[in-house]
Amino acid sequence: MAHNKEEEAKLREYNDVSLVKLGPAEKYLKALLDIPFAFKRVDAIPYIINFDSEVAYEELRSSKLFLKLLEAVLKIGRCSSF
Numbered sequence: 001m002a003h004n005k006e007e008e009a010k011l012r013e014y015n016d017v018s019l020v021k022l023g024p025a026e027k028y029l030k031a032l033l034d035i036p037f038a039f040k041r042v043d044a045i046p047y048i049i050n051f052d053s054e055v056a057y058e059e060l061r062s063s064k065l066f067l068k069l070l071e072a073v074l075k076i077g078r079c080s081s082f
Contacts, residue, residue, distance in 0.1 A: 008033065 011030045019027060032038040060066050 007029075011026065011033055014022060014030060019030065022030065032042075035041075
């Protein structure tokens, strides 16, 4: 989520009475400012979503047993094609 410190400071200046002047998007950002590390959490979501598949990918790439399985499948495929 793109924001800068200047925008953040301006939004923090608004109090409950002056919130009616804000549009829906600004009200949403103002609410997010009250959540600790909200923007860092939102930025981390893609990494959280991909973490399990990245770990599984690395485990498969480094697995000698999986490599042997693929070699066996390849040999069977070559033999059965004749």
